[in-house]
Amino acid sequence: xxxxxxxxxxxxxxxxxxxxxxxxxxxxxxxxTLGLVLSFTDSSVRSNSFNFIGLKNYIALFRDNGKTFTDAxxxxxxxxxxxxxxxxxxxxxxxxxxxxKFKGRNYLRALIYAPIMFSPVVxxxxxxxxxxxxGFFNTVLNTMGLSVLTRDWLGDFNIALWSVAGIDMWVGAxxxxxxxxxxxxxxxxxxxxxxxxxxxxxFVKFFKIKLPFIMHxxxxxxxxxxxxGLKAFDLIYTTTGGGPGRSTxxxxxxxxxxxxxxSLGYPAAISSVQFILITIVALIINRIQRRLDVL
Amino acid sequence: MKMTMSMKKHISRVLIAIVCLVILYVYxxxxxxxxxxxxxxxxxxxxxxxxxxxxxxxxxxxxxxKKGNIIRAFLNGALIATSITAITIxxxxxxxxxxxxxxxxxxxxxxxxxxxxxxAPFSFVPAIKLLQMLNLYGSFSGIIxxxxxxxxxxxxxxxxxxxxxxxxxxxxxxxxxGSGPLRQFFQIIMxxxxxxxxxxxxxxxxxxxxxxxxxxxxxxxxxxxxxxMSVFNFQGLYTYNYGMVCANMLISIIPILIVYICTQSxxxxxxxxxxxxx
Numbered sequence: 001x002x003x004x005x006x007x008x009x010x011x012x013x014x015x016x017x018x019x020x021x022x023x024x025x026x027x028x029x030x031x032x033t034l035g036l037v038l039s040f041t042d043s044s045v046r047s048n049s050f051n052f053i054g055l056k057n058y059i060a061l062f063r064d065n066g067k068t069f070t071d072a073x074x075x076x077x078x079x080x081x082x083x084x085x086x087x088x089x090x091x092x093x094x095x096x097x098x099x100x101k102f103k104g105r106n107y108l109r110a111l112i113y114a115p116i117m118f119s120p121v122v123x124x125x126x127x128x129x130x131x132x133x134x135g136f137f138n139t140v141l142n143t144m145g146l147s148v149l150t151r152d153w154l155g156d157f158n159i160a161l162w163s164v165a166g167i168d169m170w171v172g173a174x175x176x177x178x179x180x181x182x183x184x185x186x187x188x189x190x191x192x193x194x195x196x197x198x199x200x201x202x203f204v205k206f207f208k209i210k211l212p213f214i215m216h217x218x219x220x221x222x223x224x225x226x227x228x229g230l231k232a233f234d235l236i237y238t239t240t241g242g243g244p245g246r247s248t249x250x251x252x253x254x255x256x257x258x259x260x261x262x263s264l265g266y267p268a269a270i271s272s273v274q275f276i277l278i279t280i281v282a283l284i285i286n287r288i289q290r291r292l293d294v295l
Numbered sequence: 296m297k298m299t300m301s302m303k304k305h306i307s308r309v310l311i312a313i314v315c316l317v318i319l320y321v322y323x324x325x326x327x328x329x330x331x332x333x334x335x336x337x338x339x340x341x342x343x344x345x346x347x348x349x350x351x352x353x354x355x356x357x358x359x360x361k362k363g364n365i366i367r368a369f370l371n372g373a374l375i376a377t378s379i380t381a382i383t384i385x386x387x388x389x390x391x392x393x394x395x396x397x398x399x400x401x402x403x404x405x406x407x408x409x410x411x412x413x414x415a416p417f418s419f420v421p422a423i424k425l426l427q428m429l430n431l432y433g434s435f436s437g438i439i440x441x442x443x444x445x446x447x448x449x450x451x452x453x454x455x456x457x458x459x460x461x462x463x464x465x466x467x468x469x470x471x472x473g474s475g476p477l478r479q480f481f482q483i484i485m486x487x488x489x490x491x492x493x494x495x496x497x498x499x500x501x502x503x504x505x506x507x508x509x510x511x512x513x514x515x516x517x518x519x520x521x522x523x524m525s526v527f528n529f530q531g532l533y534t535y536n537y538g539m540v541c542a543n544m545l546i547s548i549i550p551i552l553i554v555y556i557c558t559q560s561x562x563x564x565x566x567x568x569x570x571x572x573x
Contacts (some may be wrong), residue, residue, distance in 0.1 A: 013476050
């Protein structure tokens with residue numbers, strides 16, 4: 001026992017942990033904590049000194065900009081839930097389809113996964129061009145005889161948010177697909193064979209046999225994309241920038257705009273609310289997921 | 296009427312082909328449009344149609360190279376992405392090794408502490424103040440260290456998953472050999488982690504190359520901007536010349552495109568291996 005302990009100390013020294021802990025603490029945890037402190041001050045980018053001003057930033061946030069702020073939070077959640085369901089569902093369909101054996105399926109998998117590798121800035125600008133009123137997408141709709149459907153996808157107050165969510169799904173479905181495919185491939189072959197002999201139809205086969213095996217991956221995809229949706233910024237910023245009007249203003253773009261004045265105290269208040277909100281949501285989802293896994 | 300086996304097979308083959316074509320269209324078309332538009336002149340590229348250019352504007356690339364400050368942004372991106380990759384892999388692999396092998400209370404606490412960073416959003420507003428206080432605001436090191444801190448959680452998760460399946464006997468061989476822990480780690484463990492290292496190299500480099508938000512908020516010095524920020528800025532300057540913007544975007548994704556084409560099967564399998572095991 002003693003010897004084992006000594007071996008551990010010698011060969012797996014604790015100082016191996018230190019560099020990661022220092023970098024993570026100083027540049028990740030400290031900013032979060034510092035944010036909470038700054039939110040009670042009149043700190044700004046330009047000066048080094050700051051005064052504590054109590055709850056003034058929060059009062060300004062909730063009283064003066066209350067509606068805009070809560071609307072932005074609401075939209076961020078709506079966006080997160082939408083893309084989470086969309087990415088997971090589309091990813092699941094892709095995974096089921098590309099699990100069928102045929103020539104070239106590996107190329108299709110690679111193609112579907114590809115957009116994640118590219119900068120959201122490039123994707124955002126490119127889709128800005130494609131989804132313009134006289135852009136490629138509407139031209140395609142016109143040639144298909146669907147001119148009723150054409151509209152200004154990113155410039156229409158009622159549609160812009162859904163268009164950006166659509167682009168986000170196009171980008172992210174590949175990730176869900178890869179995760180679910182891995183789960184599908186881990187289903188033991190004899191389980192599938194037995195169902196074949198039993199003569200189970202494709203739907204029964206999916207819900208009764210495959211789904212239990214891939215539920216874990218589906219949960220993971222939902223969780224990860226909800227969290228990434230709650231942080232979503234780049235794509236919105238480079239496509240609509242929160243517009244038209246405030247129709248695609250999310251918590252993240254609201255925060256970005258608040259920085260333009262040079263003040264840091266007020267944005268820090270927004271940032272702290274965001275931090276607490278996302279952490280709470282993540283913890284709740286984590287709880288639910290654990291309960292599901294136990295069942 | 297009962298369908299024969301061969302008819303069924305035939306129909307399913309046609310269906311598969313149709314679905315494949317639809318997917319191909321939806322996913323390849325935007326990329327093809329980017330490619331085509333990069334060699335069109337201003338008026339032709341404005342329509343963004345799927346046709347060959349009447350006038351091949353290779354001049355777009357020359358213009359972009361002249362006007363876009365693109366070479367500088369390219370080099371900045373390479374420097375930042377490479378540094379993030381090297382530092383994050385080194386510190387994450389080291390700590391994941393000790394965490395997995397010790398597997399005691401301390402290491403479990405450290406693991407949970409680091410992993411928490413995957414959930415909580417990064418607070419870039421106070422990070423501005425922090426970097427100012429450390430005198431790192433507007434410097435390469437500031438942005439690199441911030442990006443490392445953001446990526447450490449997921450990288451530790453990945454490495455832990457991989458190290459768990461490396462048999463302990465391997466370390467013991469090195470222990471008998473009498474080499475110190477650092478040498479043991481680099482000579483024995485690191486080589487067996489090659490798949491994990493390569494996957495992380497790709498993921499981290501891509502992250503560093505593509506990062507936009509941190510550069511936007513934490514890098515006031517435009518001489519130190521990387522590709523995404525310079526593309527975004529260029530698009531603001533040449534709003535109506537889609538051809539030139541597309542040429543610029545194409546140059547900005549070339550390194551990633553090459554890496555992806557060479558390693559895609561690897562990325563996809565590595566991605567799932569880490570997430571499933573971890």
